[in-house]
Amino acid sequence: MGSAVTSDVSSRPGYGQLLRTPGALSFVLPGFAARQPFAMLTISIVLLVQHTSGSYGTAGLVAAAAGTAVALCAPVSGKLSDRYGQSRVLVPTVAIHASAVVALALLALAGAPVAALMAAALAAGATIPQIGPMVRARWAARLPADSPLLQKAAAFESVTDEFTFVIGPVFAAALCSGIHPAAGLLAEAVLTLAGGLFFAASRATAPPVLPAAERGKHPSALRVPGVLVLAVVFLGIGSVFGGMQVSLTAFSEEIGNPGVNGVLYGIFAAGNMLAGIAFGMVHWKVSPRRRLLVAYPLLVAATATLWTVHSAPLLGALGLVVGVCIAPALITGFTLVDQIVPAASRTEAYTWLTGAVAMGQALAASAAGRLTDAGGASLGFLVPLAGTGLAAVVLLALRSRLTPGAGASRSRIAAQGARLREPLAVD
Known part of the structure; x- marks a missing residue:
């Protein structure tokens, strides 16, 4: 094993080699299409409901219902995928999601009560397919535990997610404004159904499923001590996304x-993407745990002065720095999942992290909205600082839980954790 690792390291593998992994394109390409709806859903709801109701408050309430459902139900989807296989979970999920989205669009156009809109939004959010975590789980299943390509995979997925959140909302907004207010939601439903089914059809690259006899013994990813710590870390990252979206909108209106x-x-999103690409190209000799302990305080520091800025060019420059600081923390967090979570629970672990980002984004958007109403954009920019600051305190206090194998004796994953420790010692 050691010689193989040495050879891999000396060759400094890049994104090209990652994509040449056998079977990679069979899930990367449909996975890219199928994850677009995750970025389109919120803005499509807001634009349609605001058009039909005339109220941004109502639109925000319906969108918040969908976002909350995503955060609460994503881990359930991940756990079921680990237990029964991605395809068996994904096929009914995308069918229900597409139906719920179409129902939401029809209800909005018919002028249905807010309660009915929220019920449809809850169903849509609860069933949105967790394609990103599923793709990450497939990378982890295709690559050896000691492969340096795992770092490249984490970076590649981070960049893909960020690119999705750049083009998805723009695409949805263009459809809603250029074709019909409901076009964004309908396109989201079509992409979900088509992309999800194509992704589910690629069964050969899916992670192995637990035998039926083992499913009742399958532990939750939360039994791994470090997953809760990482969830808090990602909650803080979500607060940056949510706080920046609302506060930048308020700032633009103020000027x-x-x-x-x-x-x-x-600019903020571009900083995240470019940093993700660069971060993934570096062969790190420092462990992911140490990298996170350095990267996250840097993110806190980057958000610390946003609230003092009153110039668009300066705010753009600071937003770029914040985006650059997000990528290392995000990528390293996902890399740690590959190290501390048994393979049978990884999809669930990934969904806890993506759900934490969604929850942090929703909470931050709500808090920033209230603060900007009370005192302007400057107060709203305090939300990313507060969110990352509190998460940093938790990270530093509980950093020992991010060591591979930590706490395994206190849970039912002891045997699985022991199998992970030997290859991880190579790093």
Whole structure:
């Protein structure tokens, strides 16, 4: 094993080698299409419901219902995928999701009560397919535990997610404004159904499923001590996304140039993507745990001065720095999952993290909205600082739980954790 690792390291594998992994394109390409709806759902709901109700408050309430359902139900979807297989979970999920989204669009166009809209939104959010975590689980299943390509895979997925959150909302907004207010939601439903089914059809690259006799013994990913710590870390990252979206919108309105909002958020997202690409190209000799302990305080520091800025160019520059600081923390967090979580629970672990981002985003957007109403965009920019600051305290206090195998004796994953420790010692 050691010689293989040495050879891999000396060759400095890159994204090209990652994508040449046998079977990779069979899940990367449909996975990219199928994850677009995750970024399209919220803005499509807001634009349609605001058009039909005339109220941004109502639109935000319905969108929040969908976001909350995503955060609460994503781990359930991940756990079921680990137990029964991705395809068996994904096929009914995408069918129900597409039906719920179409129902939501029809209800909105018919002027249905808010309660009915929220019920449909809850169903849509609860069943949105967890394609990102499923793709990550497939990378982990295809690559050896000691492969340096795992770092590249984590970076590649982070960049893909960020690219999705750049083009998804733009695509949805263009459809809603250029074709019909419901076009964004309908396109989301079609992409979910088509992309999800194509992804589910690629069974050969899916992670192995637990034997039926083992399913009742299958432990939750939360039994791994470090997963809760990482969930808090990702909750803080979500607070940056949610706080920045609302506060940048408010800032743009305050300076009398609403159109600059898209530019400022684009700069922030570009920083995240570029840093993710660069971060994944480096062969790190420092362990992921140590990298996270350095990267996360840097993210806190980057958000610390946002609230003091009153100039669009300066805010754009600071937003770029914040975006650059997010990528290392995000990528390293997912890399740690590959190290500390048994293979049979990884999809669930990934969904806990993506769910934490969604929850952090929803909570931060709500808090930032209230603060901006009370005191302007400057107060709203305090939300990313508060969210990452509190998460950093938890991370530093419980950092020992991010050591591979930590706490295994206190849970039912002891035997599985022991199998992980030997290859991880190579790092």
